[in-house]
Amino acid sequence: MTQRDVVFPPTRRALYERNRYSPAVRSNGFLFISGQVGTTEDGSPEPLLENQVRQAFHNLNAILQEAGGSFDDVVDVTLFIVDPASKFDTIWNIALAEFWGDAPHPTVTAVGVTWLYGFDFEIKVIARTPEGA
Structure with a gap:
């Protein structure tokens, strides 16, 4: 098996190692990023x-950023939301106004879930890597 090209953000490596998964893996011009939740540095949820x-x-x-990219490189987004009927608009308004900006936007799939380990929202993305752009 080939070695995975893992990307770790600078301050959260211990959190990922404790939970035994990679935050992101580069492969064939893309960056596959594990689902991100609203955790503080110690892994607890923002209330x-x-x-x-x-x-x-x-x-x-x-x-x-650690991979040399930005939100402009994101091509595909999956949102996981507990109780999406009451939370989607809040989530999407923040995402568009503060992070995605003007169109064109990445593709998006939103999935309603019943449990996210105590969180209300998770975002998973696939991005182009700078060398793959």
């Missing part, structure tokens, strides 16, 4: 939905 969303995007951005 308010708005803060969870912003923190999840900040955690995502740290991985993108």
Whole structure:
């Protein structure tokens, strides 16, 4: 088996090692990023939905930057939401206004789930790597 080209954000490596998964893996011109939730540095959830969303995007951005990319490189997004009927608009308004900006936007799939380990929102993305752009 070939060695995975793993990308770790600078301040959260211990969290990923403790939970035994890779935050992101580069492969064939793409960066596959594990789902990001609104955690503080110690892994605990941000209590308010708005803060969870912003923190999840900040955690995502740290991985993108470590790989030499940005939100502009994201091509595909999957959102996991507990109770999407009451939370989707809040999440999507923050995402568009503060992180994605103007169209064209990446593709998006939103999935309603019943449980996210105590979180309300998770975002998983696939991005082009700078050398793959």
